[in-house]
Amino acid sequence: MKPHHDKPQPRGELTLQLVTMASNANNNGDIYAGWLVNQMDLAGATAAGRIARGRTATVAIEGMEFLSPVRIGAEVAFYTHLEDIGSSSMKIRVEVWTRDQTEHHARKVTEALFVNVAIDEHGRIRQVPQPAQKL
16 A cells, blocks of 8 residues: 555645535536636636736636546635746646545546736736746
8 A cells, every 4th residue: 555645646735625516516416517617717817816916817728638527515626836927927727636525535636727817907918027926
């Protein structure tokens, strides 16, 4: 048996955590993918806002694949990690980990790269303050 520290672990900072509800699921008890993507966007936008020190907008989502379903009542944790930063854009990796009510160990459900740009009060692209603060 492998030691506990050999198990895959989330990368990044815990940015959002919640429990899934029946209103977010289909008749089989599986959480809708669209609901999960919405929460991922919220986590990515939260991280981007901290880095940009203000308003941001999501402009792209890259590379998403769902590894397993999420059930009603599962604890879902969203981890964010800054992968790249430009003059006005940020690439933030969002990983989703879940733990069902009957499970002791978390499992990775999906991940994606969210691209956000810093915007000003008029909705125009602006520079990210330098040096950017870490997540």
